[in-house]
Amino acid sequence: MGLAGYIIRRILLLIPTFFIATAIIFLLIHFAPGDPIQLMFAESGHPVSPLIIEQVRRELGLEQPLHVQYLIWIGKMLSGDLGVSYSAQFGRPVLSLIGERVWVTVAIMLTAEAVSLVFALALGVIAASKQYSAVDNLCTVSALLGYSMPTFWTALVSIMIFAVWLGIFPSFGFMTHGVELAPFERVVDVARHLVLPVTVISFVYTAYLFRLVRSNVLEVLRQDYITTARAKGVKERMVVYKHALRNALLPTVTFVGLSVGFILSGSVVVETVFSIPGLGSLFTEFALKRDYPALMALSLMITVMVLLANLCTDIAYGLLDPRIKY
């Protein structure tokens, strides 16, 4: 069978998982108390004629039984139609609403993952190989701070220092509005806006990853085969990077793969504080308004993202650990 067969089997398994997940999400969303039509009009602050409420309910197909609504949704979803949002921009397809936002969050998430991975690996290995040294203690204390400070607070303080006092970075948003910029200047502008949010997420995430890498490397360094390698006269650097790190990476990879959800939830907070219109803030907005089609589409996307991340983890595991049989 080999690796290819293994991957194909994993992908086939994704299909039933996917349908079960969407059915559960559909039920959860529709069983949550509250009526989207009521919310639509309660928000407007005006007395609304019942005539209009019933008219809108019919237009949106909400008078149908639930299983019929689900089957209609599945049918449309398979043909690529995820419906129209109830709450944001009348008549706008949900897919385009998400499409214009997803890149913001993905850009922040990927950059934060990459930055954290680099820092956590480097610092984790150094700290582990020099346990209880000044460097180790400094890193451990910083990590403690990193995961015990609330993200919300870290974000506000970073705005205070870097935007208000030092004036180096913008205080909020995704880009500067009201000015014409050349394409290259626009890229720089967006990058400047993303520095603080990415740093805040990375800080927390590095803290988690660092602790994981450090403890894993420490554990591996105590193994017999490391002692053997040292006894054979292998250089310490080779011992740490070739023999210890590769084995210590396995649990880290699992963690990174499974933490897509973790980072997404972190991005909800960071996006709110920095007023960045990404997936996180979109999700909160839609959930509060019971925007069924938009919520289903977003959940669908996150389900797919998590499933794919898990698939990648499985594959990476296979590559890293020769003991795993396909």
Next chain:
Amino acid sequence: MAGAQQEQVPPITIHWTVLAGDTKKLEIAELMKKELTQIGVNVQIESLEKASYFAHTYFSPGLTWDDGGMDADYMGYSWMLTDYVWYIGCYASEGLPPVGWNYWAWTNGVADNLLRAGMGSYNTTERLQHLNAWQEMHQEDVGTIIVGYPLYAQMTRKEVKGYSGMYRAYDAGNWTVEGKTRADQVIVKYASHPTTGFVTGLLPFYLGTGYIQQNTLYRSLYQVGLTPDGKYAAVPDMAESVEFSSDGMAATFHLRRDIKWHDGVPFTSKDVKYTFDAILDPKTEAEYYGDFSAAVKSVEAPDDYTVVLHLAKKSPELTTLVMTSYSMIVPEHVLGKISNDKLKTSEYNTKTPPPGTGPFKFKAWTRAESFEVEAFDGFYRGAPFLKGIVFETVTEPMTALSALRARDVDMMDIYFSTDIPDEVPKVEADPAFHVERIPYPRTLFIALNHKHPVLANPLVRQAIAYLVPYEQIRDVVYKGMLQLGNSPIHPATWGWNPKAPSYTYDPAKAKELMAKAAYSPWPPPEVVTPEAVIPASAYVIPVLGGLVVGLIVGFGAAAVVMRKRKAE
């Protein structure tokens, strides 16, 4: 043994609904929970997420908590600056949801008649008499418990001039920046609050949130203005004047002749007739349909600059109905070709708005992010000073304040000030900024369900009104940004009755009222029964016994373990 009795559950339980995440609602519910135990009422706080909260309040009028509604709820209603368009819908028996907003179901026939009489007369003195009596009736019958009126602050950089937070950017054509000229092409950045920043549509029929942005694009027949006596009133804008027919059932508006749309086409009565007809057609699904169709039956345009509204009832509040953001005039020559049921999903609502007649033209809109407008030099009151305005959507109040301090924005929406009241004095003390404190008309009140078996009694409602710690709410919950109140009608608006009685915190009075309502006093008087007294030895023996048994078991277990280890 008094302690044992106080732990008894009070005889009456009411469920107090709280919107999850709304800290003020929660703080007030907790204060009331503490106070109401004094009269034997146990408050059960029910924290609900937004959708359930609305389902339990607005959409279950008159139902108690046990039947899926609410018993008590802390709420705020915002008003028009000029007249009582919404008072019948909010306080009279015919205002039960979904037609109105009286979800606590206050149905007092006498009060209803006073309000209707006040709303049905064109004679100002007569109206005032009825409305004054209605306000006194509301206080006596405790239609709602009036807590007060919040104070808002508009925080801006000190260079920005010519604005008033009261006008919600309708006055943006007058905004200037000190030390600059029109030639500098200044762009002002305005941080919009989440409640106004998420523009959902571009046509004024559907604005929901985003009316601030639309206030710069469109105009209406009347607008809010300050009269010489310092009160807010509806003053002519696109109309020059209005006259009512002798029977009060028709109103004739005379329009200005110098107005042009942003595309250069002259504005005429055709546009007004088109706009009002569209609002009156339920197929349009205009948010204003309910208010408007209650007052206006049909619209007629006898010539290019005259519009006649035939009324469904006497409507002294008509100039307010044609003033608000919701009845802003849209161009017939652009929208007229679209059928009314397609307006909501048309590109004019979702992508690019039609031309308006306001001081600013639409430039760009990124949903949930920003909304940009640029100066319209052909504006009939003169070209605006600013080159443009950028409305930035800022979701976190502290971030908005940082943005102001970092000069990333120049103005902050007034709603931010109630989220971060502690910060307002600090900004006020900073010479780089200007703070305008404004009494934007909003009434904060406690709604008690009038259909609840206990709360239906006005004596109980009065008792509860005497237990609200008003001053504590003002000073602690609102950090001083609250004016205590005596009427649903806001003091800055016409017709507020300064003589309507207000309630104060007075537990003795509350207890007296409960006694009058034939409830026995709480906590019940102490009754010491001899057999209830348990001697101290009753505790000592079991405790010592337990200790001895514990020690034996512990040592025994330890001995067994030690022996096993030795054996190994």
